[in-house]
Structures are given as structure tokens and as C-alpha cells.
Amino acid sequence: MGREMENQKTDFHEMEDVNFSDSEIVSHVRHALTSVILGNSDSYDELVGVLHHKERLSADEVAMLVTSLKALTGAVSYIDFVQHEALVFAILRMSMWQYGADVMDALLELVTSLAASNGKFVDLCLDMLVRNFMPPHYFLEMLKQPHGLARKDQVLSRVHTALKDIADLVPLAPMRLSPIVMQRMPNVFSKEPEIVIYVENMLRLESGSMREAVGGTMLPALVDRMVELDVEIGWEDILLNDSTKGVFDMELEDDEDDDTELPAELLSWKCLQGNSVAEKLDSLMVLTFEHLESCQSSGRLDKAFEILLASFRRTVLNVYKSKFTQFVMFYACALDPEECGVKFAMMLLDAFVSDVNPPLTRMSAVAYLASYLSRGKFLSPSLIASLLKRLVDWCHEYCKMHNVDINPRGHQVFYSGCQAMMYVLCFHLRSLVDVPRLKMQILHMPIEPILKHRLNPLEVCLPTVVKEFLQQAKAAQLFSTSGAFHFNDLLESELSRAFGGMDRLDMFFPFDPCLLKKCDSFIRPYFIYWSMVKTAYDDDEEEGSSSDEDVADDHILNGYREDQIDDGMVRSFDELDYLDEVDSVLNRMSITPKNSMKYARMPSRIRPSTSPESL
Template identity: 65%
Template structure:
């Protein structure tokens, strides 16, 4: 083994590379490393001292540090994890964020060389690089300013270049990188900027040179973190005063139910602290979802969206679909579908339909799938009417087939999947009936569906499904003459009954409409162009109501809100009433639970707030 003999007096000159070739320096460092095994540590300890982080190092110290790192890069095969533990520890404490470009390049070169020299250092080197996804805590806030963007790019571009180089030199490295990235991911309770910049790097990995190897794990991990944040949010954390103007009536329903939460017995101080904490989580989740949206847009531009969607879909099925408390994470799927309606959009709808229709899946999964399906078909502006009709046909056929083989009496708990399918049909048609009936071919298809046989079956779905959905559906069906207008349908009082409560079970999936309006301020701006709001829906009875208003206006008489309420409905408080299609106007008490609130000339003709209830009832949060 060759070595360069250098006296202690010449050590600093060696470090500065004064009069010594690169080869001589490498031989010198090899000698220093080898000497440690024999007990000679003097030069070694001095070497390690150069690597320890220091504040405000001068040009000479920078030159020595660069020289040391480069010489070590040529000596990596001599580094031993047992004898040179202090050296490895000193290197691990170094951060690219603290140095200029010369030191950065020299440190990256050492990390890459070490990873390529011996398989046992690969994980150590990968962890070293992943550590740089997030700057030191004292730099986190400064990177929010545009003046520090260059610094961020200088560091992270080198990190990702190094990861790519290691992957090329060590083919198995990407497989070992994925678990490290996921393990080091900041928790849901970490600083917003810290987790955002880390996720940025995860998404950069997914779309980068080694994305083929790590992409399938990065996106699901991001979705899992979104969901972790999502379920931590209570409705109070979302309902901010400045959001009222955006969400109109649909937000009012949420506020109403949040105010009526009977389980809320906290003190004003604890309420303030909880709300403050919720707001922090909301802002963090909002930023991360926007980051996911931007990544999806990038994937669309590069022609990778379908591939990425095919990774997201199994992740959605595994986690989000069964997490009924999820309020916003699912909008990542919604936005991907909006960017590619003919591909991703159709596939998502058909996948949910298949999940609902398969007896292999647990009932809770099937109920959740059809809730997602109903909400998706109702809200997705980008879906073609023909697809919506096709899926409605599938749901009707499934429910009709169930009716034909079911001879048992009405039991909400025993037939939850059936009732969830019935409710999905009605909910979709509340939003889509007018638009479908305006297309002759689709109107004929709807008229030929055996829906009437389902509603009149002994299982009585009109008595069990959410009364608010039933009322709105029947009102529109009557106006559209979807079935015999003179037919009377028996269903429960519009106030929620024990039958209706039993349908959803403890988790109340009957109230779960996952794509209700997104209440995250930044994320909502991306969703808005692709989203159907109830206030914009034309119902089948719109023309009739407009004529009624015109008649009232022409009469010149003073009009009150009560003039739009059927006086006879004051007697409709008792349970198990028989209500005909013609008797579908309600008083103020009944409107507390109704999709169709009483009409008001003061605010224009108000119709069904799209949110029947918060997607997760506040008392369960």
C-alpha cells in the first residue's frame, strides 16, 4: 500500500494543496486512514476536525474543507465503519444548506463515491441525501422569501442529481431509497413549510429520472399523509368567516349542523385552542393538496397523467375509499379526472360502479363506493351525459335484480347496500335529471328503466333513504313525468326517522357525499371550473316555479315567505304519513332537514343546498 509521508508541520500545506498533486493528496489520506488501525490517530483526528461544522468559515478554511472532501472521495475504499466512525459522524453532520457551491459539490462527490464503493454504505448515503430534502430548522422560514429560491434550487438540484447518479452506479439503490424517503417524511404535525418542501421533493422523485423505480410508492405515501391530516380536521376548523361568500347556502348548512353539535361542551379557551390548531391543519392540508394538483397538471403536460392515475387509483381504494371521515383528500382523484375526463374520468366512475356491484367486497366498502359514485356523477361537470346515464342504468339494474330475489321484509340494517344504491340513483338524478331528460335518446333510456318497481317494492327505499333526497327526487320526477304523475308513493315523514337512521349504521354512510363543495380556499379555486354547484343546477320544476313567481309579481299584491308554503303541511309532523307526489311543499320546521328550503323572494328562488349534511356528521368527529 502506497502512502505519502507528510510531517505534521506540512499538514496544513497538504490540506491547502500547496505544491501537492491530487494523487499525492489521495495517497496521504489513505495513509492517515490506514494508520488508525495501528493506533496512530494524530493526523486522523486533525482530519476529522476539519469536517466538523463551523460558523463563518473564511476562504482558507473553505479551501481546506474542499481539499479534504475531494481527497476523501478518492480514498473511500479505505474508510471503515468501525475504525472511522468519528469521520462518518462528522460527515453526516455536514449540510449542503450551510455551504457555498464549492463545498456542496465536494460533499456530494464524497457521498456518491462512498455509496458506489461499498454496498454497506448505500443506505447511509441515501439517508444523508434525503436529509437535505428539508433545510435546517433555522433556515425554513427564510426560504419562504423569493430571494432565497436560488439557494433552495442550488441545494436540491444537487441532491436529486446525486440520487440519480447513485441509482446508475448501484442499480438496487432506488428500491432502498423508497422506504427511506417514506420513513423520513415529516409527521402531520410538523411545520407547514417543512412538510410542503419535503413533499415537493417526493413528487420530484416521482417525475424524475428514477421515477420508474420509486414513483409507485411516492404518490401513495403522499395521499396517506393527506388523509392523516384530513381526518384530524373538525368542521369548526374549516368554517371561517371569509369563506361564507364563496359557498353561499351550501356552507350555511354546515354551519347550522356545527352549531347544533350537542356533544360540544368545551370551555371558550379550549374552543379557541382547538380552532387554532384546526386552522393550522387546514392550511397545511390545503397547501399539500394544491401541490398535488400542480403535480397532476405537470403529469398531464408530460403525457404521464394516465400512468400516475393508475398508481393513485389502487391507493384510493386501499385507504381513502374506506376512510369515511375524509373530507378533502378525495379531490386529488377528482382533479385528475377533470384533467382527463375521457380516460381517468371514465375509469374512476366505472371502477366505483364495479366495486359497488361486486359481492366480493365488504358491505361497508360497497356503500362507500356508491356514495363516492353518486357524489362524483352529481358534481363532475366534465362527465358526459351518456356516461352518467349508463351508470344510472347499472345501478337501477342492480337494485331491481335485488328486489326480484329479496322476499324479506323491510330491514334497513339487513339491506344497507341495496338502500345505498337506491339513494345514489335518486341523488344523481336530483342533479342530472333535467339535463338527461333534455336529450331524447337518454330520456327514453331513463323512462324505460324499472325504477318505479324499485320504489314500490316491499323494501320501501323511499321510507328508508334520506328524506331530503327522496323529497327532491320525487319533486323532480313528478315535473319530468319520469313515472306516473298520479301515483302516490309512501315514504316516511320528512323528519329523519329511526328507519332512516338505521340505514347508515353507526358510521352514517347514508349521509356521506364525498364530493360536497371543497371548503379549502386555495384548493377550491382549482376545483371550481370543473364542479357542479347546486345553485347552478336547472331542475325539472324550474320552469314551473318561474311561472309561479311571474304570476305573483303580476298580481301586485304583497308576498310573504309563507305564501310559498302549503298550509296543509302543518299536519305532516306525525310519523309514517302517506304523502303523495303532489304534496311536496314544506313548512319552516320541516325545512330544517330538507334539501329544498322554503322559497324566499328576498334571496331569489332558493333550492336544494347541495350539502344535505356535512359529509361526516359533526357529532362523529
């Protein structure tokens, strides 16, 4: 055998000048691999040297590299994890982004064969492919150019094909892939292009051929990363210019960029411009929205939604005043109101009424429910009325069981339910009472006994919500003549502070207008802004009412201004002629009285999620 190996001691680079058959090249590589075990590493070292990338390879060097990779594929069974550590390292450190198609194809063929040859190589090969999800740092700027995008497609299509091939050859590979993807996921401090391209690959896995094996882990990991970005955005970063804005304030402000007037609630995204964390979160949420649209088109939205729903309940629901991540759920529901939209609302209500959950979870759930029912333009009045009835019934039963005086800290769950009830009615009382059948449901709800109970939620809940609700309730004749309520103090009382306070997570509206600019274009068509709401005290421009059958399930037009509707969808605000409405809008009831400095500091609870004081 020694003589045979001696005869094979051809200089490795001589293969560039001599025509060898494929079998001869494979034999030469096998010799290089086995000679190391016998103490002769010359050919082996030359082979390893061929694999180490140089800045620019000549045509001959490229041909030699392709030849060597193909030969190693034919001799893969000779590669030993311990004896050939340098070779394995050289193979797995290669970045596909640095080579042409011939080298990429030969490399991936080798990596696939290596993973299938020995279980010890599976994780290493999967890790190498996952690392190729992202290009080298110097390549990031090239992704903005057409040739960079073309290379991106060339690389990533091959990477995912190789992952699928390994999964077919090694059945346990998908299970081992998920933790590698999680471990390699860029952190919140990574550059935006890095984390964006990595998430694109995660979502490609979630929707690809391996989705049954790995799909259940990709979306939860993405939601967790978005939450991490979310909490990195401080409320001081999104402080409104005018701190006197109240929950229902509808002041109009000038847009300096185009001299048009937009609602103040839509201008606040400007304060996040230049915030790198917010921009990263914005991009990731848009990717998620687009993925959900793809799932809807392919008939997979229900499965993706179930994964997101579980992730929301596990993570987002209990996050300390999440600012934006929850809009992923909002958008998923908007794409499928009848299934996803109802499931989300029912989950929130069930989480609130279940005394198995801790108080903070229940209070967070009902805050989400109130905000969701108030803001979801895609929700039918019938659904809103049904869920509102369950909420009111729960509060009524609570009153029956607790015939005690006011105790904000002892009955926080109850007060959060009452506040949610009033908040939803502030947005929808008019649209509900305009439907005869739903009006009867509202009138028969035991709202008045709840508000007149010894627990007295009117003295504890947020004054701005209470005042707006009472004004609309009076206009809608919701209470009996003897049930008139007197509420004069708009300032936050000691009772209110005891209920909430600046550090409570229960007192916020999670679906207040989203301040992420790119996300807004997705959310806006499905979102109810306060300036769209027709309140119970608004003058009716049209006499008469429609029949119950005509309007009971009209979840698009009911309760919103007709001049803001275009083919069933709310038009973008820059298309609306707000100049003609300024007078009427400013004359409508604003929770924060204008020209009154005593309201400069709004209560510390349930400010819009655009305000740090709510959090």
C-alpha cells in the same frame, strides 16, 4: 513502512500554507486513514475536525474543506466502516444548505464515490441526501425570500443529481431509496414548510429519471399522509354556522370581507382559516394537483392515475368519511374525463355491485359514485345515464330476489344503492330528460317498481333526498298516473336511523363542496354546485328542445344555468350577479323548509360533508 509513514507526519493544517500536488494531498489523507489502524490518530483527528462545520468559515477554511473533501474522494477505498466511524459520521452529518457551491459539489462527489465503493455505505449516503431534502429549521423563513429560494434550487438540483448518479453506479440503490424516503417523511405534526418542501422532492422523484423504480411508492405515500392529516381535522372544526342547512339548501349569505353574496356552500371554508392541519392538507393537495397537471402535459397522467386509483381503493375508499383527500381523484378525472373519469366511475360501480366486497366497502363505493356523478361537471349525460342504468338494474334485480318487508339493517347495501340513484337524479334528471334519447332511457328504467317494492326505500332513505327526488320526478312525469307517491314526513324516521345513524360511513356525500381554500380554485371550474342545477320543476325560459344530436354529449351546458357559463367553464362566484337572482333562488325548492324550527336538526346521514352530523 514505519519510516515512510513517519516521513508523512505533516501537520494537516500545514497544507494551507504549502503548495501540495493533488496526488500528495491524497497520499497525506490516505496516511491519516491508515495511521488510525496502527494506533496513531493525530492526523486522522485533525482531518475529522476540518469536516465539522463552524458557524462562519473564512475563505482559507472553505478552501481547506474543499481540498479535504476532494482528497477523501481520491482515497475513498481506504475508508473503513468500523475504523473510521467518526469520519463517516462527520461527512454524512454535513448539511448542504450551509455551504456554497464549491463545498456542495465536493461533498456530493465524495458521497457518490463513497456509496459506489462499498455496499455498506449505500443506505447511509442515500439517507444523507434525503435528509437534505429539507433545510435546517432556522432556514425555513428564508425560503420566503428570493435568496432563500435561490439556495433551495442550488441545493435540491444537486441532491437529485447525486441520487441519479448513485442509482447509475449502484443498480439496487433506487429500490433502497424508497423506504428511506418513506421513513424520513415528516409527520402530520411537522411545520407546513417542512412537509411541503419534502413532498416537492417526493414528487420530483416520482416524475424524474428514477420514476420507474421509485415512482410507484411516492404517490401512495403522499395520499396516506394526506389521509392522516384529513382525519386530524375534526368535524367540530368545520361546523356550519347555520345547522339548518339541508342537502339542497341554497340560502345566500353575506361575505363580510367584500360585501358580495356567495352561496353558503362556498363560504364554509372560512371556518377552517387558522387551522394548521387544514392548511397543511390544502398545500399538499395543491402540490398534487400541480403534479397531475405536469403529468398531463408530459403524457404521463394515465400512469399516475393508475397509481392513485389503486391507492384510493386501498386507503381512501375505506377511510371513515374522508373529508378532502378524495378530491385528488376528482381533479385527476377532471383533467382526463374520457379515460380517467370513466375508469374511476366504473371502479366505484364495480366495487358496489360485487358481493365479494364487504358491505361497508360497497356502501362507501356507491356513496362516492353518487356524489361523483352528481358533482362532476366534466361528465357527459350519456355516461351518467349509462351508469345510472346499471345502478337501477342492480337495485331492480335485488328486489326480485328479496321479496321481503322493510329491514334497514339487513339490506343496507340495497338502500344505499337506492339513495344513490335518487341523489344522482336530483342533480341530473332535468339535464337527462331534456335529451330525447336519454329521456327514453330514463323512462324505461324500472325505478317505479323499485320504489314500490315491499322493501320500500322511500321510508328508509334520507328524507331530504327522497322529497327532492319525488318533486322532480313528478314534474318530469317520471311515473305513471297510478304510481303517485305520498311522502309527507320530512323528519328522520326510526327506519332511517336504523339504516344509517350518526356513526355510519355509508351515509355521506364525499364530493360535497371542498372547504380548502386553495384547492377550491382548482376544483371550482369542474364542479357542479347545487345552485347551478336546473331542476325538473324549474320553469323553462326557452320553448322547444334541441335535437338528440345537438345535445346528447353536451356535458358542459346541459342542466346548468346559462348565466353561470363562460366559454364552457363556470365562472367564479364572485363574478356572478347573485343579487339579481336572489328572489328566484330563494323561491326554488329547498329541502329544508325556511322559517321552520322543527327541522333544526337534520337527519344524521347524508348531510353535506361540510356537516359533522353526516359523519
